[in-house]
Amino acid sequence: MLDQKTVRTQPEAIAEALKKRGYSLDIAALKQLEAERRSVQGKTEELQQQSNSRAKNIGKAKAAGEDIAPLLAEVGQLKKDLAAAEHELAAVQASLETLLAGIPNIPADSVPEGLSEDDNVELRTWGTPRQFDFDVVDHVDLGDALGGLDFATATKLTGSRFAVMSGGIARLHRALAQFMLDTHISEHGYTEVNVPFIVNSDSLYGTGQLPKFAEDLFKLSDDRDLYLIPTAEVPITNMLRGDIIDDADLPLKFVAHTPCFRSEAGSHGRDTRGMIRQHQFEKIELVQFVRPDESDAALEGLTACAEAILQKLELPYRTVILCGGDIGFSSTKTFDIEVWVPSQDKYREISSCSSFGDFQARRMMTRYRNPESGKPELVHTVNGSGLAVGRTLLAVLENHQNADGSVTVPAALQPYMGGLDVIK
RNA sequence: GGUGGGGUGGCUGAGUGGCCGAAAGCGGCAGUCUUGAAAACUGUUGAGGGUUUGUAGCCCUCCUAGGGUUCGAAUCCCUACCCCACCGCCA
Structure with missing residues (x-):
């Protein structure tokens, strides 16, 4: 939520700033x-x-x-x-x-103009997409041949957009989550938290999913007004809803591994094949609470933490800054990290790192006591995926596949796989 | 599931109908003292909003949340949520 006073007293300026999003106030x-x-x-x-x-x-x-x-x-x-x-x-x-x-956040000055993802700007690339000397197989066929990735059974159990993993692939999936979590804890200074996967509507309002995006959520039919989390951002960020944080405790950095549930209403027919777009997936989420003047640096730092995972997994990626028309409702600035997907011959989003300024903090009334003014002032929140586990699995399978249908386990993951170096 | 007791400011905790936005302590801030710090002492210290050129003044709202009673509610009643204790049941 934007500052009411500013919106009321300078609506023209706000409207002008929101044009960058294609939003008309x-x-x-x-x-x-x-x-x-x-x-x-x-x-x-x-x-x-x-x-x-x-x-x-x-x-x-x-x-x-x-x-x-x-x-x-x-x-x-x-x-x-x-x-x-x-x-x-x-x-x-x-x-x-x-x-x-219902008014979205104002894009930062550094956010490029543009109305769709075509206008996003590539900031950097890392690694070089591999040249295969055999026909590349996508993760669905790879997984099927390896016997560890089964969409048909998941459809029987639940419906479309779910997967059953087994054997080496199930273990690889678990290894990825553990590896990411451990890296962020021991190398990047995040505190691990384990949070509820069901939240109330106040929490969803705090981070901005409600009231506008209810159709993207799975709501429990129970009369208690509860929802499955679409991302760990919701429970982690709301841990401090209504609180006044000691200045000395900032910045606060949390990481959690959770499942995420999304209805994907409105994306019928998109990415129907494979693990790209599932109703349930796991994600390692990074969340920071920072002083207002530190959020830009925090966003850069958090994005680097996410990129570090891809580097350790030897997966080529690029980082783009989203244009005004493509950033999320609550975001003031977003970097997407896109991993190379060989079967699609292009980069696909694997992490989205955003700064929200005080937009979420104002909705949540999360403040810190500014030592200079002695008054409670709104903090800034920053978060991002570090990374989406299912999409990372897909990227590992495809990028590290071999001609015989086996998959080489990246060195960083081998300790988490009991020393296994190839999944056959 | 049953019974009982509770949810008050940054924290602990008093307050059973008007003199309560709320005692006291802790913490915070400022000062005295000190070479400096600590201790001690003194003072000060909740939040949101309206009006306004105003961080002045005046006013409104807020004691978990939502209803109700009353001229008047932190205080009485109802409901929800949460916490604690004991009992029962059970992984």
């Missing part, structure tokens, strides 16, 4: 609601004040032993007016709140 509606809010709030507070002072007078009169009956008679109409005004105010504030909560 309804200034007229905003101004109208704001004018209404102002008058209704003024009226309500005046009535509240009257009501308060009369109640006090009644208290004094009673204490003095006076007859309070005439005073009581006076407040009848006031109470009715006040109730009506409060009702009206609540309605206006709810409308304003809905409008404000």
Whole structure:
């Protein structure tokens, strides 16, 4: 959520900044609601004040032993007016709140112009896509031949966009998760957390998935208003919802390994083959809470942590900065890391690292006590995948495949595979 | 599942209808003292919002959340969520 005061007082400037996203802010509606809010709030507070002072007078009169009956008679109409005004105010504030909560974050200055992913800008590449001297097989056929990747059975168990892994591939998948987690803990200074995979709507509101993107989530039919997490970003970031953090504790860096559940509504027919787009996948998520002036550096650092995993796994990748039209709702700046997928002859997203500025912090009321002002001020949040495990598995299988259908285990993973160097 | 007790500021914890945005302590901040620090002492210290040129003043709201009673609610009633204790059941 953007700062209400800024939105209200400088709607034109906000609207201009949001154009970079291709978002058009309804200034007229905003101004109208704001004018209404102002008058209704003024009226309500005046009535509240009257009501308060009369109640006090009644208290004094009673204490003095006076007859309070005439005073009581006076407040009848006031109470009715006040109730009506409060009702009206609540309605206006709810409308304003809905409008404000639906406004996306403002892209950072460094975010390039553009409306689609075609306008994203490549920042750097690492490694060189391998030249194969045999016909490249995609991970679905590779996995099928190895007997460890089975989509048909998963369809029987659940439906489309699920997979059953077994044997060496299941172990490789687990090894990848462990390896990433260990690397971030011991080499990058993150604290491991283990969090719930089911969250309430307040948490989803805090990180920005709700109220706008409910259709992307799996909601439990249980009447407790609970959802499966679409990413560990939600539980980790919300750990500090409503809290005031000690300045000395910043920056806070957390890493978690969780499953992620996404309905993929609206992506029917996209990436239907293989592990690219699943309803359930595992991810190692990195989250940082930082002081406002440190978020740019934190985003660079966090992205480097994610890239380090790909380097250790000897997987070629490139890093792009998303253009204004392609960044997520809550993000002010996003770097996507894309791994080389040989069967598709192109780079595919494997990590998305974003800075949210104070956008999430404002929704969550997560603050730190600024030693200079002594006041609680909003922190900045930064997060990213480090990495998506399923897509990494796919990349390892395809990039390290051999002519005989076997897959070479990258050296970094071998300790996690009991020393195994080839999956056959 | 049963019974009972609770959820108050950064933290601990008082407060059972008006004098309570809220005692006290801790912590924080400022000062005195000190070569410096600690200790001690003194003062100060919740958050959000409205109005406003204003970090001035005035005003509103907030004691888990949502309803209710009342002229008036941290305080009484109802509901939800959470915590604690004991009992039962069980991995």
